[in-house]
Structure formats: structure tokens, C-alpha cells
Amino acid sequence: DTGVSQDPRHKITKRGQNVTFRCDPISEHNRLYWYRQTLGQGPEFLTYFQNEAQLEKSRLLSDRFSAERPKGSFSTLEIQRTEQGDSAMYLCASSLEGGRGAMNTEAFFGQGTRLTVV
Amino acid sequence: KQEVTQIPAALSVPEGENLVLNCSFTDSAIYNLQWFRQDPGKGLTSLLLIQSSQREQTSGRLNASLDKSSGRSTLYIAASQPGDSATYLCALKSAGTYKYIFGTGTRLKVLA
Numbered sequence: 001d002t003g004v005s006q007d008p009r010h011k012i013t014k015r016g017q018n019v020t021f022r023c024d025p026i027s028e029h030n031r032l033y034w035y036r037q038t039l040g041q042g043p044e045f046l047t048y049f050q051n052e053a054q055l056e057k058s059r060l061l062s063d064r065f066s067a068e069r070p071k072g073s074f075s076t077l078e079i080q081r082t083e084q085g086d087s088a089m090y091l092c093a094s095s096l097e098g099g100r101g102a103m104n105t106e107a108f109f110g111q112g113t114r115l116t117v118v
Numbered sequence: 119k120q121e122v123t124q125i126p127a128a129l130s131v132p133e134g135e136n137l138v139l140n141c142s143f144t145d146s147a148i149y150n151l152q153w154f155r156q157d158p159g160k161g162l163t164s165l166l167l168i169q170s171s172q173r174e175q176t177s178g179r180l181n182a183s184l185d186k187s188s189g190r191s192t193l194y195i196a197a198s199q200p201g202d203s204a205t206y207l208c209a210l211k212s213a214g215t216y217k218y219i220f221g222t223g224t225r226l227k228v229l230a
Contacts, residue, residue: 004161006161031216033217033218035220040222041222042122042207042209042220042221042222042223043162043207043209043218043220044220045217045218045219048216048217050216055216056215056216056217089159091161091162093162093218097216105167106152106164106167107152107164107209107218108164109154109161109162109163109164110161111160111161112160112161114159
């Protein structure tokens, strides 16, 4: 397994367009996270999935944002009607949680998708 | 509400120095704390994970400690090298939630 994979690595789009990012987690990892990071800041939580269920969404995730994880494998994050303020690095992470030490497992991050809205 | 702070925000040291990066948090009810490294424009690389029941973890030249009672974690880097130059982030998972909360990071530059 090569780790968490994100596609594309870079995306430039015009304001008002829709964009979709994909994340492939580490195989058999049941938890998947999306974060957003702007320059000079730490990552901010957007949402996470336990298998295919979306269990928590941040207030940062406006109604223009939607995330899915069909069949509990890869995930997509879509941003509709992009705005310049959406420009950021979008990071995906996965972890295997459950059973013994259920809350204590390591999170692994992908290389991120850098979005630039012009 | 859990808040995570990292001090200093930036640090520049000559090669070979031992250094300490600090991470403080306001709520001691945590499940674990993880230290990450981030190179410019890249994703996060996990360095060390400390469970809430542990006091420290070591990997090579890195040692991370956790003191929940004082709300602090430190990352110790021994014999720093120019290749250690990066931003170091700490993140923790608070009890009752499944998300990681990050600090703003410490930008480290090790001078050759």
C-alpha cells in the first residue's frame, strides 16, 4: 500500500465553477477525514466518515461543499460555485479505528490538493 | 473548546543543535497526540503518536513527551540537520470527538 492518495495535486479554476477532489485512503482504513489548510495556518477540520457514514461536519463546510464516501472506500469532496476564499490546500487523512485502543490509532495524510480560485 | 498552541512560531538554529518544540492545549481530556512534519506545499508526514496513557515516544533522533496535567507536549530533536527544516505540527484528539485539532505549527530552519 502506498499510503493516502489525493487527486488532483493542483487545481486552478475560475470563480463560480464547480470542482471535485478525490481521496483514496489506505486500504481497510475505516475512518476518513477532510481538512483545509490556508497559508501559515494549521489544518482545519471539515468532515469525517466512519466507513460510508458521514458522522461529523464542521461549520466551515457550507452548503456549497459536499463530501461522499460511497461503499466506504474512496471519498470525493465537491465545491460548488467556487469563491476566491476557497483557495487552500485540501488534505485527506485516514485511520483504522475500532476494537482495542479504539481511539488511539495513527492518522495518515495524503499530499493534498492545492486549489486556486481565480 | 479545545485550543492548541505552538510556540515558537518560527525557529532558526545552526546545524547540530538539540532543540525543543512546544505544544500546549487547554483541555487535558484527550485520547492521543500526534506530531507531524510538513514540507512546503506538501502533505503531512506522521512522526510520533503518543497515547493518552503514555508519557513519551521515541523514534530515531526524535522524542515526544506528553504531560496531560499541565496541557503540554514537547518534541525534542537531537543533533539537528538541514534536512530537518520544515513546519512541525501537533494535533490531538479530544475525548468525546473523533476529529484532530491542530496547532498552527512551528517553522524550523536548520542552517548548514
